[in-house]
Structures are given as structure tokens and as C-alpha cells.
Amino acid sequence: MRNIRLMIEYDGTRYLGWQRLGDSDKTIQGKIENILTQMTRTKVEIIGSGRTDAGTHARGQIANFKTDSKMALSEMIEFLNRYLPQDIVVKNMEEVPERFHARYNAEGKKYSYYVWHEVIPSAFERNYSFHYSEKLDFDLMNEACHKMMGTHDFIGFSSLKKTKKSTTRTIDELSIQKEGSLIHFTFVGDGFLHKMVRILMGTLLEIGSGSMELEAIDEVFEHKVRSDAGMTVPAQGLFLDEVYYRE
Incomplete structure (x- = not known):
């Protein structure tokens, strides 16, 4: 199982914040999870370093997700940025140790x-x-x-x-x-x-x-x-x- 860390930039103007909501698809987490699930063909959940409120922006939000996909990181980042809305951009992806947790490890x-x-x-x-x-x-x-x-x-x-x-x-x-x-x-x-x-x-x-x-x-x-x-x-x-x- 691979653990992959993302650095994400987003304009929060159109969104209800970072955290996924069950009754709306207008969240940053929800948009990214949907594309990752399409990409890997398995349900993916991402962990963010923390929530941002509706309308708040990010230049360096950090998140991680785990996957069995063998896809190269370069292909992943290209896929994400092709299909994500233009106001959400994945700036960087890297493999990290299995125990890395975007929220709990943030200092x-x-x-x-x-x-x-x-x-x-x-x-x-x-x-x-x-x-x-x-x-x-x-x-x-x-x-x-x-x-x-x-x-x-x-x-x-x-x-x-x-x-x-x-x-x-x-x-x-x-x-x-x-x-x-x-x-x-x-x-x-x-x-x-x-x-x-x-x-x-x-x-x-x-x-x-x-x-x-x-x-x-x-x-x-x-x-x-x-x-x-x-x-x-x-x-x-x-x-x-x-x-x-x-x-």
C-alpha cells in the first residue's frame, strides 16, 4: 500500500470549505476524492492537514491518501490537474512513509x-x-x-x-x-x-x-x-x- 502526500492550491470562492459534505459536492476534499476514485477505480479518501472554511483559500494545503495503484506519480498529477476544476491545482505529489498523517503529523x-x-x-x-x-x-x-x-x-x-x-x-x-x-x-x-x-x-x-x-x-x-x-x-x-x- 502506497502513502502519497499532495500539496494543493485552491481558490475557495466557489466552495463550502475543505471538508467533504454528504449533501453537497461543493467541497475541496470531495472534488479531489472524486477524481482520485476515478483515477484508481477504487474508493479513495484523503486526509487534509486541517479544515478551511467556506471562501478560504490555500497556497499550500497538505493531504495524503493510500492506494494500491501502480500509476507513476507524474501520471497521477497530470490526471488530477486535467480533470479537477481549474480553481483546484495539485502542485506536488510524493510518496511518504506509511505512518505519515497529514493532520496528526503537522507541527x-x-x-x-x-x-x-x-x-x-x-x-x-x-x-x-x-x-x-x-x-x-x-x-x-x-x-x-x-x-x-x-x-x-x-x-x-x-x-x-x-x-x-x-x-x-x-x-x-x-x-x-x-x-x-x-x-x-x-x-x-x-x-x-x-x-x-x-x-x-x-x-x-x-x-x-x-x-x-x-x-x-x-x-x-x-x-x-x-x-x-x-x-x-x-x-x-x-x-x-x-x-x-x-x-
Whole structure:
């Protein structure tokens, strides 16, 4: 049995997210599994490094699947990219050890979030950024980034209710870069809770625009209450850039 790892790039605009849904074929996982099943003529299930929400994009989603097929990797990648929709592309395929698991072996992730910071929206960037026209204090947002970095219980910055699983995560990098009318936020950490990046982003924007105090971050960490944090920004500005594994 071969274990094959894929690196996948996708535009999530038309899809209901990564995870396969029983009542819809509008998912990334579902589209890829359908083509793999046609290719190998046996039912194939793929394991992703994690879910992405409806509208979220990926430059470097990682997944793996197991197969008895003897088809060469070069033929597989050619087949997949021929029959997949044009907004889903398999960038790379490689054979990995049998025990490799795209989700359980992931040790960290890198996300980008883009904000279109102009009074007038962009017709071209509307599916790949969040239009936000409020004046922003970048010094204050950078202070907020430093407060969010490090190891904390991030349940207050997530959509999760109480859970038995640990909600402690470590953010190693949270940076802001102005790229013309776009503001590029980079998040690197050992893992992210459901909607955590989007809620951190909403909090940063509300602090930067003056509608939330910088100290609110400390209160969220202390009280662990979602309503103390900022808004959940839309999914279309979010990109999964990279998933990290131990070599």
C-alpha cells in the first residue's frame, strides 16, 4: 500500500470549505476524492492537514491518501490537474512513509490575511481580501500583535464552546506589511483553533480603528469569553500558505 502526500492550491470562492459534505459536492476534499476514485477505480479518501472554511483559500494545503495503484506519480498529477476544476491545482505529489498523517503529523501552519484598505472597494480583490475603510493606527496594531504572540489559551479568540481538548496554542509570528492598498497580515503558529485567525484579525482591526482598547486582549486571555474579542472577519481574505512537518 502506497502513502502519497499532495500539496494543493485552491481558490475557495466557489466552495463550502475543505471538508467533504454528504449533501453537497461543493467541497475541496470531495472534488479531489472524486477524481482520485476515478483515477484508481477504487474508493479513495484523503486526509487534509486541517479544515478551511467556506471562501478560504490555500497556497499550500497538505493531504495524503493510500492506494494500491501502480500509476507513476507524474501520471497521477497530470490526471488530477486535467480533470479537477481549474480553481483546484495539485502542485506536488510524493510518496511518504506509511505512518505519515497529514493532520496528526503537522507541527505548525502559516496563514496570510489581506485587507483592502481604501475608501473605494476593489472589483478585482473582492474575493481575496476584506474591504475595510476605517483609518488604522499601525503602531497600535503592532503592539496588539506583540500581545497576541506567545503561548496562551486562545479559546476566547475562537468559535469553540467548552471542550476537553487543549485550547492552548503558540503564535511564533504575527506581522503586518503594507503592500500598496493591501495590508498583509502573517500568522505563524503551532496550530489554530476554529476561526481563530479571523477573530484575531477582527480584534486587530478594531483596536487599530480605535473601537476597542488594547487592553481588551488581556481581558480575553483572562476571562476566555468570545464576546470580549473583536468581530469575525470574512473568510475570503484568508489564505493557508504553508503546513510545517518535521523532516
